[in-house]
Amino acid sequence: MKYSYQKALSCFFLFYFLLSQCQISNATAEHYRGGASSIAFATVGRPRYAFDIYSLRISDPSKELRLTDGNSINFNGYFASVSSALPFLKNYSLPSVNLVYVTERNGSTSIYLDAVHFSPSLRVQPRSLLGVSTQFNRVQIPLVGDDKFNGLVSMKDRPSLVGQSLVYVSTHENPGKPRASWSAVYSTQLTTGSTLRLTPKGVADFSPAVSPSGAWTAVASYGEEGWHGDIQELGTDIYVVSTLDGSNRIKVIEHGGWPSWADDSTLYFHRRCDDGWWGVFKAVLTVENGRFHSKSTVAERVTPRGLHAFTPAASVANKNFIAVATRRPGSQYRHIELFDVVLSEFIELTRTISPNAHHYNPFISPDSALVGYHKCRGTTSGGRTNELHVESVNSPLPNISLFRIGGSFPSFSPDGLRIAYVKSPGVYVMNSDGSGARMVSSRSAFSTAWDWKRKGVVYTSVGPTFASETSKVDIISINVDDDDLSYKTLTIGGENNAFPSASPDGKWVVFRSGRSGHKNLYIMDALDGEKGALHRLTEGPWSDTMCNWSPDGDWIAFASDREDAGSGSFELFKIHPNGTGLQKLIQSGSGGRTNHPWFSPDGKYIALTSDYAGVSSEPISNPHQFQPYGDLFVIKSDGSGIRRLTHNSYEDGTPTWGLKASVVANVELSDSESLCSFEDCRWLSISTTKSLGSSNRQCAEI
Numbered sequence: 001m002k003y004s005y006q007k008a009l010s011c012f013f014l015f016y017f018l019l020s021q022c023q024i025s026n027a028t029a030e031h032y033r034g035g036a037s038s039i040a041f042a043t044v045g046r047p048r049y050a051f052d053i054y055s056l057r058i059s060d061p062s063k064e065l066r067l068t069d070g071n072s073i074n075f076n077g078y079f080a081s082v083s084s085a086l087p088f089l090k091n092y093s094l095p096s097v098n099l100v101y102v103t104e105r106n107g108s109t110s111i112y113l114d115a116v117h118f119s120p121s122l123r124v125q126p127r128s129l130l131g132v133s134t135q136f137n138r139v140q141i142p143l144v145g146d147d148k149f150n151g152l153v154s155m156k157d158r159p160s161l162v163g164q165s166l167v168y169v170s171t172h173e174n175p176g177k178p179r180a181s182w183s184a185v186y187s188t189q190l191t192t193g194s195t196l197r198l199t200p201k202g203v204a205d206f207s208p209a210v211s212p213s214g215a216w217t218a219v220a221s222y223g224e225e226g227w228h229g230d231i232q233e234l235g236t237d238i239y240v241v242s243t244l245d246g247s248n249r250i251k252v253i254e255h256g257g258w259p260s261w262a263d264d265s266t267l268y269f270h271r272r273c274d275d276g277w278w279g280v281f282k283a284v285l286t287v288e289n290g291r292f293h294s295k296s297t298v299a300e301r302v303t304p305r306g307l308h309a310f311t312p313a314a315s316v317a318n319k320n321f322i323a324v325a326t327r328r329p330g331s332q333y334r335h336i337e338l339f340d341v342v343l344s345e346f347i348e349l350t351r352t353i354s355p356n357a358h359h360y361n362p363f364i365s366p367d368s369a370l371v372g373y374h375k376c377r378g379t380t381s382g383g384r385t386n387e388l389h390v391e392s393v394n395s396p397l398p399n400i401s402l403f404r405i406g407g408s409f410p411s412f413s414p415d416g417l418r419i420a421y422v423k424s425p426g427v428y429v430m431n432s433d434g435s436g437a438r439m440v441s442s443r444s445a446f447s448t449a450w451d452w453k454r455k456g457v458v459y460t461s462v463g464p465t466f467a468s469e470t471s472k473v474d475i476i477s478i479n480v481d482d483d484d485l486s487y488k489t490l491t492i493g494g495e496n497n498a499f500p501s502a503s504p505d506g507k508w509v510v511f512r513s514g515r516s517g518h519k520n521l522y523i524m525d526a527l528d529g530e531k532g533a534l535h536r537l538t539e540g541p542w543s544d545t546m547c548n549w550s551p552d553g554d555w556i557a558f559a560s561d562r563e564d565a566g567s568g569s570f571e572l573f574k575i576h577p578n579g580t581g582l583q584k585l586i587q588s589g590s591g592g593r594t595n596h597p598w599f600s601p602d603g604k605y606i607a608l609t610s611d612y613a614g615v616s617s618e619p620i621s622n623p624h625q626f627q628p629y630g631d632l633f634v635i636k637s638d639g640s641g642i643r644r645l646t647h648n649s650y651e652d653g654t655p656t657w658g659l660k661a662s663v664v665a666n667v668e669l670s671d672s673e674s675l676c677s678f679e680d681c682r683w684l685s686i687s688t689t690k691s692l693g694s695s696n697r698q699c700a701e702i
């Protein structure tokens with residue numbers, strides 16, 4: 001190595017000690033120290049987000065360079081200036097890129113600094129820079145991370161380096177209020193590790209941007225009103241605070257997100273306009289007595305109607321252009337473009353290089369020479385190219401291991417050795433270490449469950465998902481240990497019979513059915529289905545669904561909208577199988593969604609998915625998610641003591657809780673055809689502009 005990075009590395013590794021305030025409180029941790037067990041879950045699209053950060057030279061945008069390692073999930077980058085932040089880079093003579101970014105490694109998020117060395121005069125081809133001799137070409141320096149904190153901290157939004165402080169978003173502090181976002185902006189002094197929260201308590205901030213001088217940080221924030229379930233535009237306002245300590249907080253722009261500074265008083269930001277198009281705006285802030293003035297800011301729209309332009313990146317050295325992500329009519333893909341703010345012209349960048357890929361969240365180097373962004377690396381990167389079929393995720397709770405599987409509705413067999421799941425279309429069974437996956441039905445199915453007594457018997461429902469009460473959906477059992485699989489249809493009439501869960505004595509199956517015109521719970525004979533015996537468990541003009549039978553046989557937990565039928569708001573309840581003892585377990589604030597309860601093997605806890613922690617980033621900065629607020633939580637089986645398990649801006653859902661607690665290793669799918677095949681935000685899809693006027697009704701449909 002030409003330069004001495006060893007000292008720098010050892011110095012920077014010290015920074016892991018920060019954020020030590022977020023330890024599990026003794027009392028709570030104690031409650032979860034049961035027998036060892038595992039929770040497996042699914043995350044919509046996530047196994048396919050093999051993101052890396054790339055850059056283009058603005059003067060010659062034909063050569064795309066991958067800057068990150070081609071192995072981790074790397075996103076939301078920021079070019080740190082060579083001169084300012086890091087003393088150890090001062091004597092560095094070759095041109096280099098100093099990239100600060102978010103990285104997910106082994107199931108937890110960190111912020112890294114990569115110093116990538118290359119000489120433009122050598123015209124280094126992307127491939128020779130990657131993979132090989134990374135020691136020489138790239139130095140990776142972890143800045144802050146949760147490796148030492150068991151999944152309790154999580155960074156999502158783009159970080160900034162100012163002086164020797166890192167400014168970033170983390171979701172590790174519980175605001176103590178259901179359905180409030182945990183996102184807040186922090187500043188960590190990298191030489192000492194001392195960390196300051198810049199966001200006031202009780203407020204959520206997203207998408208921070210530090211001004212060129214470092215004095216100010218702009219954020220998108222709800223202010224006091226909080227989150228209302230938005231998954232398209234969050235409806236945030238832009239606030240500016242002093243980067244030093246979060247003081248002088250003032251609202252400078254009503255209705256806007258994703259701020260970016262061109263100079264210390266000029267901000268670009270995005271908002272969805274009344275005409276339905278997302279557009280980028282420019283605001284010149286007024287300063288009085290060294291402080292910003294809230295009232296008089298005038299914002300002008302800079303990008304035209306007729307296409308979506310969002311997530312702007314201002315350019316500091318050359319103020320004539322900005323970078324934006326766009327969705328053009330007729331295109332399914334999100335691309336990075338420059339926009340000349342003087343001539344009002346777009347210059348397309350990524351469409352010519354990779355037309356059929358989504359490109360996210362551009363950022364520009366301090367000298368305005370490079371534009372960076374992230375996209376899925378595909379199968380040509382030289383790094384890991386396969387989708388992860390099983391991915392170990394850091395768990396904040398002792399004795400509970402956590403892993404994500406590349407399918408949905410997983411369920412553990414009673415001995416914990418196998419997992420059934422669905423992957424459209426079809427039902428699969430694999431060993432719980434991810435090996436030996438095989439299809440046991442090719443039909444479109446959802447929600448699997450195992451019989452407790454008859455080995456190898458799996459229940460599922462076949463038919464369309466998210467369907468009306470009268471849709472043709474029936475519950476079947478499959479004996480996955482039989483050569484002919486012994487399929488058996490248990491319900492009759494197909495009136496949306498779904499979410500089977502078997503009683504521990506092996507005699508009964510509880511399920512939900514739309515046969516009365518409403519989705520309510522019923523119990524039928526496990527062997528002969530409803531022909532053998534059928535009892536109605538719940539009754540009312542609402543939806544009861546996603547039922548799970550407790551291991552001691554005494555309770556059935558389920559999700560219901562009975563308190564506000566048809567509103568889309570779901571809470572968890574439990575009831576005895578004989579219909580007595582109904583109890584509400586948890587509600588995620590008014591209008592909230594809590595779903596998919598699953599009892600722990602000892603019956604003392606319930607895993608669930610919920611919007612209890614709001615959203616963790618602006619949804620438009622991510623690929624499409626149906627429920628970007630979905631995170632996993634655990635409660636005690638009386639509904640108390642909620643603990644957050646995952647911190648995502650994706651939909652983590654459909655947990656199952658099983659007996660096995662070995663640490664699960666990552667398992668790759670050998671067939672990687674599907675890597676990178678995920679959707680951009682569906683609500684950006686626009687075929688014609690005419691329907692947009694009608695207040696986004698078309699866009700609101702998901």
Ligand SMILES: *[C@@H]1O[C@H](CO)[C@@H](O)[C@H](O)[C@H]1NC(C)=O
Nearest residue numbers: 023024025026027028029030
């Ligand atoms: C937690 O445990 C530590 C050490 O075991 C002890 O010093 C501390 O007082 C405990 N805190 C609480 C809140 O019980």
Ligand SMILES: *[C@@H]1O[C@H](CO)[C@@H](O)[C@H](O)[C@H]1NC(C)=O
Nearest residue numbers: 032033034035036037398399
């Ligand atoms: C994990 O569970 C085992 C078995 O119940 C127990 O002996 C052990 O103390 C637990 N460990 C932790 C860290 O809770």
Ligand SMILES: *[C@@H]1O[C@H](CO)[C@@H](O)[C@H](O)[C@H]1NC(C)=O
Nearest residue numbers: 004086087088089090091092
């Ligand atoms: C940088 O170079 C100067 C002179 O060449 C030297 O005095 C200084 O110690 C160097 N700084 C570092 C951090 O290596």
Ligand SMILES: *[C@@H]1O[C@H](CO)[C@@H](O)[C@H](O)[C@H]1NC(C)=O
Nearest residue numbers: 071072073104105106107666
């Ligand atoms: C993940 O963990 C494994 C085993 O602990 C380790 O070998 C590997 O380097 C880690 N991967 C990353 C990207 O940190």
Ligand SMILES: *[C@@H]1O[C@H](CO)[C@@H](O)[C@H](O)[C@H]1NC(C)=O
Nearest residue numbers: 553554555576577578579580
């Ligand atoms: C209903 O079942 C519960 C336990 O499953 C039992 O404690 C209770 O006595 C039963 N009630 C009736 C009326 O049978």
